[in-house]
Every structure is written in C-alpha cells, then in structure tokens.
Amino acid sequence: MKYVYFPGCKIPAWLPAYDRATRGIFKALGIDLVDSEFNCCGYPVRHQHLEASLLSSARVLALADQIGAPLMTPCQCCYGNLRHAQYWLGENRVLRRRVNAILRKENLRWKPGIRVRHLLQVLKEDLGLAAVATAVVHPQKDIRVAAHYGCHALRPANIVGFDDPQAPTIFEDLIAVTGATAVDWPLRLNCCGAPLWEKNRVISTRLMQKKIEDADQAGADMICTACTYCQHQFDQVRLETLPHAPPIPAVLYPQLLGLALGIAPAGLGMNENRIQWTPTEGGTP
Amino acid sequence: MIFTISLYLALGICVAGILFRTQRWVTLRIGPETDTLTVGARITAATGQTIRALVSRRVFKLIGIFITDVLLQLNILHQSFWRWIMHICLFYGMILLILMHALDDPLTRTFFPDYESTLNPFLWLRDLFGLMVLAGAGIAMIRRVAGHRLRQMTRAMDTFTLFFIGMVIVSGMMLEAVQIVSEPIFNEMVDEYLDEDDEEILAPLRAYWASQYGVVFENPVDTDDPAVLAEGYETHDEYCISCHSRPVSAFMSYPVARFIRPVARRFNRIRMDTWLWYIHFLSAFAALAWLPFGKFFHLIATPVNLLICGSRTTDTVSPAQLANRRALGLDACTHCGICSLHCKVAPIQLLIDNITILPSEKLAGFARHVRHRHGSEAEAALLAEGSFICTDCGRCTEVCPSGIDLKDIWQASKQDLRRQGFTEAHHWIMKKPAHEWAHLASERSVASGPSFKKTFPAIHLTDRPETFRGCIQCTICTTVCPVVEAADDPARELDLTPQQIMNLLRLQMADDALGARMVWNCVTCYMCQEHCPQGVRVADVLYELRNIAYRRFYPDTVHHLDSQSISHRPKEEAPEAAP
Ligand code: SF4
Ligand code: SF4
Ligand code: SF4
Numbered sequence: 001m002k003y004v005y006f007p008g009c010k011i012p013a014w015l016p017a018y019d020r021a022t023r024g025i026f027k028a029l030g031i032d033l034v035d036s037e038f039n040c041c042g043y044p045v046r047h048q049h050l051e052a053s054l055l056s057s058a059r060v061l062a063l064a065d066q067i068g069a070p071l072m073t074p075c076q077c078c079y080g081n082l083r084h085a086q087y088w089l090g091e092n093r094v095l096r097r098r099v100n101a102i103l104r105k106e107n108l109r110w111k112p113g114i115r116v117r118h119l120l121q122v123l124k125e126d127l128g129l130a131a132v133a134t135a136v137v138h139p140q141k142d143i144r145v146a147a148h149y150g151c152h153a154l155r156p157a158n159i160v161g162f163d164d165p166q167a168p169t170i171f172e173d174l175i176a177v178t179g180a181t182a183v184d185w186p187l188r189l190n191c192c193g194a195p196l197w198e199k200n201r202v203i204s205t206r207l208m209q210k211k212i213e214d215a216d217q218a219g220a221d222m223i224c225t226a227c228t229y230c231q232h233q234f235d236q237v238r239l240e241t242l243p244h245a246p247p248i249p250a251v252l253y254p255q256l257l258g259l260a261l262g263i264a265p266a267g268l269g270m271n272e273n274r275i276q277w278t279p280t281e282g283g284t285p
Numbered sequence: 286m287i288f289t290i291s292l293y294l295a296l297g298i299c300v301a302g303i304l305f306r307t308q309r310w311v312t313l314r315i316g317p318e319t320d321t322l323t324v325g326a327r328i329t330a331a332t333g334q335t336i337r338a339l340v341s342r343r344v345f346k347l348i349g350i351f352i353t354d355v356l357l358q359l360n361i362l363h364q365s366f367w368r369w370i371m372h373i374c375l376f377y378g379m380i381l382l383i384l385m386h387a388l389d390d391p392l393t394r395t396f397f398p399d400y401e402s403t404l405n406p407f408l409w410l411r412d413l414f415g416l417m418v419l420a421g422a423g424i425a426m427i428r429r430v431a432g433h434r435l436r437q438m439t440r441a442m443d444t445f446t447l448f449f450i451g452m453v454i455v456s457g458m459m460l461e462a463v464q465i466v467s468e469p470i471f472n473e474m475v476d477e478y479l480d481e482d483d484e485e486i487l488a489p490l491r492a493y494w495a496s497q498y499g500v501v502f503e504n505p506v507d508t509d510d511p512a513v514l515a516e517g518y519e520t521h522d523e524y525c526i527s528c529h530s531r532p533v534s535a536f537m538s539y540p541v542a543r544f545i546r547p548v549a550r551r552f553n554r555i556r557m558d559t560w561l562w563y564i565h566f567l568s569a570f571a572a573l574a575w576l577p578f579g580k581f582f583h584l585i586a587t588p589v590n591l592l593i594c595g596s597r598t599t600d601t602v603s604p605a606q607l608a609n610r611r612a613l614g615l616d617a618c619t620h621c622g623i624c625s626l627h628c629k630v631a632p633i634q635l636l637i638d639n640i641t642i643l644p645s646e647k648l649a650g651f652a653r654h655v656r657h658r659h660g661s662e663a664e665a666a667l668l669a670e671g672s673f674i675c676t677d678c679g680r681c682t683e684v685c686p687s688g689i690d691l692k693d694i695w696q697a698s699k700q701d702l703r704r705q706g707f708t709e710a711h712h713w714i715m716k717k718p719a720h721e722w723a724h725l726a727s728e729r730s731v732a733s734g735p736s737f738k739k740t741f742p743a744i745h746l747t748d749r750p751e752t753f754r755g756c757i758q759c760t761i762c763t764t765v766c767p768v769v770e771a772a773d774d775p776a777r778e779l780d781l782t783p784q785q786i787m788n789l790l791r792l793q794m795a796d797d798a799l800g801a802r803m804v805w806n807c808v809t810c811y812m813c814q815e816h817c818p819q820g821v822r823v824a825d826v827l828y829e830l831r832n833i834a835y836r837r838f839y840p841d842t843v844h845h846l847d848s849q850s851i852s853h854r855p856k857e858e859a860p861e862a863a864p
C-alpha cells in the first residue's frame with residue numbers, strides 16, 4: 001500500500017510529533033508514504049476567498065495525481081478542505097475551467113477521482129481493523145479514551161464522506177483496536193474551538209472548556225485527537241489558557257496506536273506533548 | 286583630480302552609508318519583545334556574542350560556514366545549479382576585478398612586483414573576470430525574464446543593479462578596446478619611454494604595432510613589408526615588450542577593437558579613450574557610493590547574517606540578540622525570490638492580487654514599513670493582508686539561502702501590524718456595528734478591495750433564491766449552534782442567530798448580515814448545515830458572507846475605520862478579541 005503524504009502547513013513546523021507518530025505507525029504497518037513538496041491546502045484562506053482556497057487544494061490534488069497514489073493527510077482541516085475542493089470542482093464547471101486554466105501553466109490538471117483519505121480512514125477502511133489488530137503487540141488495556149471527532153472531517157457529510165455524521169464509529173473502533181476503551185461522552189462530535197483561536201479567544205476557549213469538562217465527567221483518561229488543530233488546541237492552547245481545567249491530556253491517535261504497536265514513546269514524539277500523559281497501571285509506556 | 290575627488294567622495298559616502306545601515310541592526314525595533322530594549326543593551330549583546338563566538342570552539346564552526354556558504358555558496362547550489370553558476374560568476378568576477386584591477390596599485394603590485402595591466406596573465410585575466418560578470422548578469426536577466434514567477438517579483442532595484450554592473454563592465458571593455466586602437470596613447474608612450482623623434486625608428490615601430498597590436502594610425506601605415514616589421518620588432522623588443530603582451534589575449538576587448546577599426550580614427554581624434562575612462566571610473570565610483578543603499582549591500586549583510594544565524598546553537602537567544610537578528614535579516618535579503626518560489630501560499634496570490642503574499646515581497650514591504658517609508662496606510666493594510674495569509678509553515682526559512690529566520694520575522698511583523706491597528710478582518714469588522722457595515726455596503730455594491738480581481742466568483746450562494754427557498758425558519762440551525770449556546774445573551778453578543786441570518790438572506794437583505802458578529806464568530810463546525818432538515822447550506826453561506834465582506838471592504842477601508850488606533854508607533858496595546 002502506498003500513499004502520497006500530505007502533512008499540510010502546520011505539522012512540519014508546529015507539531016512534528018504528529019509527523020513522527022504517523023510515520024512510525026505506517027512503517028510498523030507496512031504502508032509506504034511518498035513525500036513531495038506541496039502548497040497549503042487553502043483551508044485558512046477560505047474565510048477570505050473561497051476560490052483561492054479551492055485553487056490551492058486543486059493544486060495539491062493535481063500534484064498527488066501526478067505522483068499516482070491516493071493522498072493521505074493526518075490533518076482533518078486539510079482533509080475537509082481537499083474534499084470541499086473535489087466537491088466544488090466536480091459541481092461547478094466555471095470553477096473547474098478557471099482552476100485548470102491556472103494549473104495548466106504548470107502542466108497540472110485537476111481531474112475527478114483523485115482519492116483523498118484521512119489517516120483514520122486509511123487505517124480502518126483501507127487497511128482494515130483486523131490487519132491493525134494483528135499488529136498490536138502491546139494492548140493499551142484499562143485506558144479510558146474520549147475520541148474527539150473533529151468537525152472538518154465529519155461535516156458536512158455529503159461533501160466530506162467520512163462517516164455517519166450523527167453516529168460515527170470509526171474513531172471508537174480504532175481505539176478499541178489498541179485495547180483501550182472508548183468512553184461515551186455527549187459532546188464528542190462538537191467543535192474544539194480552534195478555528196476561532198486567532199479570532200475570538202473568549203468563545204474559542206469556552207467551547208474547549210466545555211468539551212474538556214464533558215470528557216472529564218465521562219471519566220476519560222485522555223482526549224484522543226486526529227487533527228493538527230484539535231491537538232494544538234487541547235494541548236498547548238489549553239495549557240496556556242485553562243490551567244485550572246481538569247488535567248486531561250490530549251494524545252494524538254497515532255501516538256496511542258504506536259504504543260500498542262510497541263513503538264517507544266520517544267519515537268512517537270510523546271515527550272513533545274505539552275501536557276504529558278502519565279498512564280495508569282494497565283497501560284504503557 | 287576629478288578621479289581623486291570622486292574616489293574619496295564615493296568612499297566617504299560608502300563608509301557613511303555602511304555605518305548608517307549597520308546602526309539599524311541595533312536600533313530598529315521589530316516585535317513586541319524589542320520594545321523595551323535599549324540600544325546599549327543591543328550593542329552589548331552583539332559584541333558579547335561576537336567575542337564569545339570568536340574565543341570559543343564555535344569559531345571552527347564559523348569558519349566552516351564561511352567556506353561552505355559564503356565562499357562556495359553551497360546553499361545556493363542546493364537550490365538550483367544555474368542560480369549557483371550565475372551567482373558564482375557575478376560574485377567572483379566582481380571580487381576578483383576589484384582585487385586585481387581596481388586595487389592594482391595597492392594590492393596586485395605588492396604581491397606581483399612585475400604587474401602591468403597590459404601584461405599577461407593580468408591582461409587576459411581581466412577580460413576573463415569581466416566575462417564572468419557579464420555571463421552572470423546575462424543568466425540573471427534571462428532567468429528573470431523567462432521565469433514567470435521571478436519576472437513578477439522583479440523590481441526596479443533588481444533591474445537597476447544588473448544595469449549598474451553591466452555599465453561598469455561594458456564601459457571598461459569599451460575603454461580597453463579604444464585604448465588598443467589609440468594612436469594618441471601610442472604617441473604618449475613613445476614620448477615617455479623612447480624619447481625619440483627619428484622617423485627611421487618610429488615608422489617601423491608604428492608598422493609593427495599596427496600589425497601586431499591593432500593600433501590604428503591617422504596616416505596609413507604599410508604593414509606588408511617583412512623587413513620593416515622586423516626592424517619595428519627590434520625597437521619593440523628593446524622598449525615595449527617587457528610591458529606589453531599582444532592584445533589578442535584580451536579576448537573580450539580585442540574583438541571589439543577589431544570591430545571599431547572603421548571609426549577608430551574618429552575616436553582617436555576626439556580622444557574617445559578619455560571619455561570612456563571618465564564613464565568607467567565614474568560609474569564604478571557611483572556603484573561604490575551606492576553600495577550601502579541598494580541591493581549591493583547584501584555583499585555585507587548576507588555573510589554576516591549567515592554567520593550569525595548559521596552558528597545558531599541550542600543556546601536560547603536573548604531578546605536583544607533576537608532584535609538584532611531581525612533587523613539584520615531585513616538587510617540580508619538579496620531578493621533572490623527563492624522563498625516565494627517555495628511559499629506554500631503562493632498559489633493564493635494568483636487569485637488575490639496582492640504581491641506581499643509572497644515572502645520576498647512581504648519582507649521588502651515590511652522593511653519599508655518599519656523604516657516609516659510607506660507611501661500610504663492603504664499600502665500598510667495590503668502588507669497586513671499579505672502577512673495574515675501566511676500560515677507560518679516555515680518553508681521559506683528552510684530554503685532561504687541567506688539564512689534569514691523568516692519564520693521569526695513573520696511572527697514579529699504580524700504582532701507589530703496588529704498593534705498598529707492593521708488586523709485580520711475578524712478584528713476590524715468588530716470596530717463598527719452591523720448596521721454601519723450595512724450602510725457602507727449599500728454605498729459600494731461591487732468588489733472594491735484593491736487586491737481582488739474583478740471577476741465574479743464562480744461559486745455564489747447568497748444571491749440565489751434557491752439557496753434559501755427551502756428554509757422554513759424552524760430554528761434548528763440556531764439550536765445546534767455551539768456558538769449561540771456559548772453566548773450568555775446571543776442577541777447582544779452575536780447580533781443575529783444563524784436562522785435570522787438565513788431569513789435576512791431570504792429577504793435579499795444580505796448587506797445587513799455582513800457585519801453581524803454571528804457571521805464572524807462562526808466556528809465553522811457545520812453543525813447547522815448538517816442538521817438543517819431542508820438542506821440549507823448554512824455554514825457555507827456564512828463563509829460566503831465573510832468572503833463578500835472581504836471583497837467589499839478589505840483592505841482599503843480598514844485604515845479609515847479608526848484613525849486613532851492606526852499609527853506607525855508600535856506602542857499600543859494589541860487589540861483584544863471581541864467579547
Ligand atoms: S511561512 Fe508563510 S511566507 Fe513562509 S513559506 Fe510558509 S506561508 Fe509562505
Ligand atoms: S528572504 Fe531569503 S529566499 Fe527570500 S528573497 Fe530574500 S534572500 Fe531570497
Ligand atoms: S436554515 Fe434550515 S435549520 Fe435553519 S431555520 Fe432554515 S430550515 Fe431551519
């Protein structure tokens with residue numbers, strides 16, 4: 001199995017642990033990642049100029065197509081934006097013509113059918129839970145995990161096609177594979193507040209706080225994320241703005257799975273998480 | 286006389302300019318951390334750092350960087366082979382010309398006592414170095430014209446710099462060519478070294494020089510008689526040969542000399558060599574005087590920056606060092622454009638017509654901005670627009686061959702722009718209530734932001750009745766919205782709820798929603814859109830409203846909003862997020 005790896009803008013510079021953990025588990029699971037130089041997916045500029053945002057995504061997709069493998073991104077905001085681009089480029093002839101006229105100058109072309117996958121989809125749907133399960137050597141027993149879905153991969157379902165938007169199971173299934181227990185928490189599908197961080201910190205923080213308290217009440221040992229922005233929000237931003245909130249650490253999904261696959265915590269960038277997770281007896285590390 | 290005066294004048298300007306520019310490295314303030322630093326503290330930090338580096342083991346590292354990045358310029362080779370060839374040609378061609386040719390008296394003659402500018406190897410070396418410079422400038426020109434992206438980034442400064450270099454080299458080559466054919470110079474040399482008026486001796490010498498050295502005489506000289514030439518050679522051998530190699534070695538100027546033979550007599554009569562000499566040395570001195578003020582200054586700033594940033598170790602950088610580094614970084618940019626070729630948001634610039642989205646242009650714009658040299662606040666607002674589109678991905682820092690820590694500069698510059706009132710839309714939109722935006726919008730029905738191409742967006746939802754036709758005002762979108770839920774008093778804090786916005790749009794009153802705080806505080810969670818029983822694209826519509834507000838208001842209106850909050854003094858509080 002082979003994927004074009006699209007880490008987006010933030011992972012290499014701001015969350016290298018996500019990169020390390022992702023590469024770690026993919027290596028352990030025997031999936032190849034192809035690196036290449038990409039531009040931004042355009043998600044941040046969507047507020048300002050939808051077409052510029054979709055052009056950015058289209059260029060990424062066209063580059064991936066040139067390499068000739070499906071694209072995999074660990075970031076849910078990148079995933080969402082890339083899927084929006086596919087949707088709109090497929091729907092809107094004017095947009096498609098304009099975008100391809102620009103891409104043509106670089107001998108690139110957007111065409112329908114380029115597969116965009118999020119890390120979780122690759123694991124559950126492409127590789128399969130059974131294959132992941134057989135690779136687990138160190139089940140993370142007795143850990144209670146609150147799976148944080150992340151908005152931009154999940155909604156709007158008709159565009160992003162991630163899972164059932166009302167009752168998704170992909171994340172819980174993947175947590176179960178590691179041996180940990182997924183807790184049921186009412187706000188699991190809600191927003192972490194990250195998109196408003198630079199814009200309105202009061203609301204952003206309020207949304208985050210609600211989720212943390214909710215996860216705490218559900219008895220979670222950790223919040224598990226699968227998105228660059230969510231992790232940044234629940235880890236670094238949380239530490240700076242909500243020092244008194246329940247001390248639930250945020251762990252990236254590939255870090256959790258990596259431990260179950262027997263990868264050393266350092267190889268997963270666990271030490272780079274700002275809020276360290278100190279596991280109880282049952283779990284490693 | 287003119288030569289000496291202009292030389293010292295140019296040197297004076299050059300030294301003063303260098304002092305002026307280098308003092309900025311410890312006085313310019315970039316970023317909030319630098320507000321309280323005194324110049325004294327920054328000078329102390331700079332000297333302390335230098336001394337520590339020179340007396341510790343780090344000096345070996347510095348030597349290493351000097352060899353790889355300054356002398357061999359492997360950092361450029363890493364980017365592109367042709368770019369490297371270009372820069373090596375320009376750099377070494379110029380440096381060697383300056384050392385061997387411009388400084389021949391104080392330098393070359395010291396190391397080579399037999400030095401004569403008309404003697405090999407110096408004669409052909411000079412032409413070789415000249416050729417290198419011309420080749421480098423030629424490659425640079427071709428790259429800038431042929432590469433679409435580079436052409437777009439090329440500024441007057443780049444063209445002017447190449448023109449300046451070309452002027453010095455071409456005038457030098459022309460001068461040499463005219464000197465080769467010059468009879469007056471021949472006569473002067475004869476007067477000086479032979480002191481002989483005997484035609485019996487001079488005529489054969491003339492014949493020999495006309496045939497072998499390309500001198501063109503006013504009265505035709507017979508160069509066909511071998512006996513005469515042999516006679517000429519005897520005199521030549523005695524007096525001239527020790528200082529004169531044959532000019533064919535000047536492989537660049539000699540062909541020019543051949544080429545101008547038909548007009549050589551006229552040139553000799555008007556002493557073209559003197560004119561060209563003036564042009565040559567004056568343009569060279571002008572370049573010298575201009576060095577600190579234009580692109581040439583990177584000759585000094587870039588190596589310094591490479592050494593300082595390259596020697597970056599794990600030690601934490603003190604605020605004073607950081608401040609100096611940022612100011613130096615602005616000068617170290619060679620405007621090579623490599624960062625912009627790799628910038629992750631560069632494709633956005635194809636649709637948002639704002640060149641400061643590209644890092645090389647953003648850096649130049651910011652440098653002007655901090656030196657208080659911006660033409661207008663609208664220009665600063667454009668710079669802010671470009672700056673906030675940057676995603677801080679750090680790619681430009683990785684590729685910059687001058688070793689500038691751009692990532693750090695962007696963070697500082699964004700903070701400075703913010704506290705000067707040039708903020709992201711989410712902040713400036715809060716400065717007016719929704720109804721005032723509605724009023725402003727009614728006055729400008731079309732896109733007015735200077736950075737927007739005037740094409741109509743391919744995707745447009747808000748102006749289509751079918752987008753809202755299904756809405757039954759059931760308020761589900763409002764009920765599921767986490768932002769509405771998080772507000773204590775939604776009517777006061779958010780102006781409108783999602784459902785009310787959909788209603789306004791149904792009534793074709795989009796202008797009234799443009800400045801509503803609900804639109805700008807939407808967290809883009811898509812809960813509303815997912816739950817709407819009628820399939821209304823609520824969240825997409827809110828996105829579009831923000832897009833429309835940008836098109837209409839940004840950035841030319843930003844600086845009119847609140848003139849008091851906008852100034853070039855970075856002393857004010859950062860605008861806090863709206864409640
Ligand atoms: S940090 Fe900003 S300017 Fe630099 S490459 Fe990334 S997006 Fe472009
Ligand atoms: S910042 Fe660096 S890469 Fe960009 S133009 Fe300047 S020197 Fe070149
Ligand atoms: S947009 Fe949809 S959810 Fe909102 S009020 Fe209208 S019908 Fe109801």
Ligand code: SF4
Nearest residue numbers: 766807808810811813
């Ligand atoms: S997308 Fe915006 S308006 Fe819709 S529910 Fe989320 S925050 Fe509310």
